[in-house]
Amino acid sequence: MTTLVWAGGLLRAEDEPIVSAQDHGWTVGDGVFETLEVVRGRAFALSRHLKRLAYSAARMGMAEIDAEAVREGVGEILAAGPDSTRLRITVSTGRGPQATARGTGPHTIVVTATDGPRPAECRAVRVPWRRNERSPLAGVKSTSYAENVVMMEFARSRGADEALMANTHGHLCEGTGSNILIERGDEIVTPPLASGCLPGITRGLALEWGADAGLPIRAAAPGELEMSVLDEVLRGEAFAAVSSSTRRIQPLASLDGTALVAGPLLSGLRDVFESAAALDVDPGPRRGK
Secondary structure: OOEEEEEOOEEEOOOOOOOOOOEHHHHHOOEEEEEEEEEOOEEOOHHHHHHHHHHHHHHOOOOOOOHHHHHHHHHHHHHHOOOOOEEEEEEEOOEOOOOOOOOOOOOEEEEEEEOOOOOOOEEEEEEEEEEOOOOOOOOOOEOOOHHHHHHHHHHHOOOOOEEEEEEOOOEEEEEOOOEEEEEEOOEEEEOOHHHOOOOOHHHHHHHHHHHHOOOOEEEOOOOOOEOOHHHHHHOOOOEEEEEEOOOEEEEEEEEOOEEOOOOHHHHHHHHHHHHHHHHOOOOOOOOOO
16 A cells, blocks of 8 residues: 655655654644545545534634645645545644643644555444543544544454444444444434534535435434444344445444344435535535535
């Protein structure tokens, strides 16, 4: 797998040192990031990802990110690697003291691209830990990702590649790198943002494009989806899929080691998403969204 790197306004060698040992993103995880799919040499839904990057930075109290610099990095790295399939934008607050207090920056901006394949399927397990929906980082795509790393290692130790969690109320929340969709009672529902889940780009597009296509899809009411809904999935009374920038809409192949089949509505949603994405590589945020 080839990895391309852009930092400090220049394309870099993959192994070239680019971050200071005093960078606050390195020392305490003080930064934000976005992961994007690359389609035909273009970053999919770039405008939406940049909007969420700015939202995450604002939630963390970071100085405003130079969006033009980010776009420059994205453009240069995709021109250098037209066969790339995945892109990551990482922005930290830059050099700072070796303490939790920040320095004065400037930001460290790094864009990387790889040509690895999209995950072929999703094998998920439930984890015993919970997402804190009242955390200051709830709904923020922060580089402080150690919680997710621990949960993913738990999943990998059980032959899975995604971990699903509840929030502190026991309501279904999200995966470590994906949102969750449930087909139940002739409709598709997904946990609301109030659950503490990330406002996923693919989740948002699935809600919009699915509704446009006439599919019965909505965000659940707070508390509507208990974690126990996954027991219904195991019994075949409901179906589940995950959504993310690298997976798009992907029905669960297994949950806790039990093989699953795709639900008809979720399969339809996957087809709707693929068709809409083929027509619009950069679907801008809708007014009011």
